[in-house]
Amino acid sequence: MDAEQLREHAHKMVDFIADYYKSIENFPVLSQVEPGYLRGMLPDSAPDHPESLEDIFNDIQAKILPGVTHWQSPNYFAYYPSNSSIAGFLGEMLSAGLNIVGFSWITSPAATELEMIVLDWLAKLLNLPDYFLLGGQGGGVIQGTASEAVLVVLLAARERTLTRVGKNALGKLVVYASDQTHSSLQKACQVGGIQPENCRFLKADSSTNYGLSPEVLCEAITHDIAIGLIPFFLCATVGTTSSTAVDPLLSLGKIAKSNGMWFHVDAAYAGSACICPEYRHYIDGVEEADSFNMNAHKWFLTNFDCSALWVKDRNALVQSLSTNPEYLKNKASQARLVVDYKDWQIPLGRRFRSLKLWMVLRLYGIENLQCYIRNHIKLAKLFEGLVAQDPRFEVVTPRIFSLVCFRLLPSQNKDDHGNKLNHDLLDAVNSTGKVFISHTVLSGKYVLRFAVGAPLTEERHIISAWKVLQDEASALL
Template identity: 50%
Template sequence: MSPEEFRRVGKQVVDWIADYYAGIEQHPVRSRAEPGEIRAGLPAHPPERGESFDDVLADLDEVLLPGVTHWQHPNFFAYFPANASGPAVLGDLLSGGLGVQGMMWATSPACTELETVVVDWLAELLGLPEHFRTDSTGGGVIQDSASSATLVACLAALQRSGQDVARRGITRRHALYVSAHTHSSVERAARIAGVGADNVRVVDSDPDTLGMDPRHLEELIAADLADGAVPTMVCATVGTTSTTAIDPVRAIGEVAARHGVWLHVDAAYAGVAAVCPELRWINDGVAEFADSYCTNPHKWLLTNFDCSLLWLANRAPMVDALSILPEYLRNEATESGEVIDYRDWQIPLGRRFRSLKLWSVLRCYGAEGLREHIRGTIALAREFAGWVREDPGFELLEPHPFALVCFRPRYSELPAAEADERTRRLLDELNDSGELYLTHTKLDGRVLLRLAIGSPQTERHHVRAAWDRIRRAA
């Protein structure tokens, strides 16, 4: 494709994306495709001769688009948001156009140094501690997801445990600590790292706050020490996936510090809320106790997937765990020790120029625009929660500090099991309608509906229409 052909087709692609956003409400939120339907609409064999990009766009419209669930739809209230925005999309386009492989400073200094700038910028905007900055003992890095961030933190924690796991392997039983509400990525990290799922210890939760119980954590650590195990990492969550509950980071950190256990704070969803000064209470205990901290701009901060930030208080254990320098990667800059090689801060060797899209978002929105987005979605969630609270036919889960609301129809005339089944049928009916998309969770064995607000396209009338639709269906 010549530069001129690229220019022509590229304008078509940008127009296609702009038209898609302008008309996104014409699509059902959730795809109605049946399993195998998209594959059946595509050729069974690759083309022998090249085709025009016009043909590619035609198949995108006719074959692929019916199989897309529209995460940027204003009526997408499922899971957590996976925000995209114009600046982020354009930043990603620039990244793809440059085609940088930023595994080391030497392979593209701008890729590395822009990343150090934007992670430091965001740490400042979120009110995170100075030692998380890249010009201090710690530093930040953009991972693909919070799952990768958790795995990197786990490997660093294992290395810091004094067993030199990176070289010798796991020779003793290590234990990780979570609550029942912690994201499953911690168990996955335990499996991948060789700790084993059976050594992930589940700490009790406070029945009122749903936060981890520090007293039970202390008991479990003491029992593991008595059993000859090595307590290695505890994960405290700020905004759990199920309900956005908040673990008491400070109290958990005090327990972890007493026993030399690595504290990883998973704020994948809610951490970006601290861009608003009035919400920085969520950082309580982070500066004093967190060894690592993760939040995802690709959820709630207008930056399209994938963009998950991991900060460390001290990067040395992570680099010790992950750094391997074969001869073919040796270079003068690395040998000088004056640069960061992000290959040592992640699982894969290669890495994309992800910081371009986050940089574009920070530049184009500014702190003021980011705060407006966070505050606006929280305000919509509070208004929705108010409607639920005032309706005697529904039950609201309190508190709801961010932009997720959990609730359910009362169905008080039915036994619990039947009420849950009816709630599931309600969820299916709503999602099958194509008018909105919700997900569910379980708390104390009971089914709850989750409505998460986050799309920059979502306005008050969308939320009101969703509530009216839910009430009619219930």
């Protein structure tokens, strides 16, 4: 590690990355390689002797980039966005440069304290209740992903409940959510040993715009209690993955509370929109929640990974996740003067991720961040309008944020409701390399998802994407 060689090499990498962004529209958005493409292109083992940086750059260009699906392309509309920004990138660089491992406060006080402060900033920006701030009993923490966020709060809830009802009751604990909830909840249940038959993924359909009905929830809880089970965890979503459905937090939260359940709100994607006053109402009812999660790495210009989680009672997390081995003991921790984030998460080690979030908030400022969100929503509206104007297509669910769910109408009254047609359209469109979109299934219908949110996307990209869709549809019909 020679500082001058680092400087020289890293400047070259900066240019490589800047050039990548300049030419990003030239790549097929979805990688078009075949499974196993890379194995034949690389040697079978590591080299005995050093290779040159130039050789590596050549290989990146010739062998790696063709296998990259370009999430930062302005023509990327699949899944949900994974934002990169200058500020986020600078934060990642600095974090990698300092390369600290911030498991305990003492291992870099700045890492813990900046995270506490920046998550308080973000909580205020979202107008979260005060008890999610570190001044009270709660607090914020950066998890890697929403999957880890829901897992740690599920574990905290499990511990809290088993402490109350006895540790042998694990097989009786029941989890509730709509069937639109992200698969990470199912995975958290698997990990936490919740019996699959005690996971109630309650049906939500178009009658509630795919939001979870409080009546359906009440009914399920009543039934479970009657047969001796123990409801302990409810997960509501603001902005589901399939269709950005919004669960009614206030009613759901009251039901959870009256049944002594932990209430988690997953706003991984749509949380970002709630920094705009006009969208904040979608998380009304968050004051009933025990925990709230939003992914700054989705639609908030913070490079992956950075998933912000707030909890009302930080002790619940610590009680379920802490260990205290001798070799990590230190004065500040023993005196309980500090937060040790190792006890708020699954891993021990953790990166200095607050740097990038701090830089995003400071380099852009609140007003620009709000404009950023509004612009994407405006572009999604534009796309929705284009779809609506073409009688061959339909918008399947009302657009709420920046995702449009739509499909090509079946030309005849086909048995599969046009599912194969839309599947084929998806394939055809993604095979052009010009855009990348993804799909879901809603009430048995195969639906195309067009998620706006890449930082480079402009109106012209929406227009061209729609043209590609129309052209491929014409070819298919």
